[in-house]
Amino acid sequence: MSAMRWIELKEYVPQELASDEMSLSEGESLWRRYGTQVAVDFPTPKTNNRWRLTSQGWTGFIPLTSDLGIHLVSRVPVANLFHMLEYAYNLKSLHFLEGVVHCSTLQDFYSSLAKILALRILDRERKGLYRSYRDEYEDVTYLRGRMDVDRHITKPWSTRFDCEFQEHMADIEDNRILAWSLYLIAHNRLCSEDAARTCRIAYRKLRASVGLQPFRGLDCAGRIYNRLNQDYEPLHSLCRFFLDQSGPGALVGEYQMLPFLINMASLFELFVTNWLQAHLPPEFRVQPQEQVVVGAAGELLFKMDLVLYDLESGSVRCILDTKYKVSDTPLAQDVEQMIAYALARGCDQAVLVYPT
Secondary structure (H helix, E strand, O other): OOOOEEEEEEEOOOEEEEOOOOOHHHHHHHHHHHOOOEEEEOOOHHHOOEEEEEEOOEEEEEEOOOOEEEEEEOOOOHHHHHHHHHHHOOHHHOOOOHHHHHOOOHHHHHHHHHHHHHHHHHHHHHHOOOOEEEEEEEEEOOOOOEEOHHHHHOOOOOOOEEEEEEEEEOOOHHHHHHHHHHHHHHHHOOOOHHHHHHHHHHHHHHHOOOOOOOOOHHHHOOOOOOOOOOOHHHHHHHHHHHHHHEOOHHHEOOEOOOOEEEEHHHHHHHHHHHHHHHHOOOOEEEEEEEEEEEOOOOOEEEEEEEEEEEOOOOOEEEEEEEOOOOOOOOOHHHHHHHHHHHHHHOOOOEEEEOOO
């Protein structure tokens, strides 16, 4: 990190650079690969022959080359960012995360979470990794498990046995998710040296018995746990955070550092959803991402952020839509959108949820 030159961009605030502060190839790479995260205006007479870069509601780090990167700064303080992530990724079960709130920079925040994940993995490795039985079929020189008699009869001269048996092994998906997360963390180069060292130790311990396989953040959600692996649930929640925000796995090996990017609009929506689910009175239920088809031939499809149901009557009480924007008054199109949603669901209550 210290060897790189960083251009700092604040959310939705245009930043102008002299034409020689970034090469044409670097600007084109930023525009082609990260145009969703950063709006890029090239030097032209319209921009007084200067670069104009505008962050589009993302937080994190984009490495362009080995010596130039883009640092996207959120308007949300790091402490507030942590509280949002705490609900969005169900990190409240990690009761010793309080110190993370006091991190002053995103890099400190990243390092702290990475070290917590590595320490928890090391603790579980010392106790013994969760193992599961897996069916194996192998040609062996001794009887093991159940022999395939029919196949053996067809070749009675063979001194080997076709056997089917179960192997009790740690090389399972639960542990591979941990290994892949540590692998990505190592390629981000965002950690402090202390945190990076702890992550490397944990990664080497896992790799002694666990294979390496790419995973997505969604692979960490909706998993089934039992009394033998229930402590994996908070670990996988942390892994989901790192996998959701890390660069694509296909880039590993080609780049020394992967991008680390948080989509603040998506995070805000997930935070509001999980906060409501944790605090709603028992007579209500919130349904995220509900789809409604409108029109006799289904010409329109509405996808609503949140729908609040009254459990007793089964009716829709309210429509909610999250807007990660800074505005004193709602935009007209946002109000029109909510009226259409409310009419489609037959309710007379609609709420726009802003972070301010």
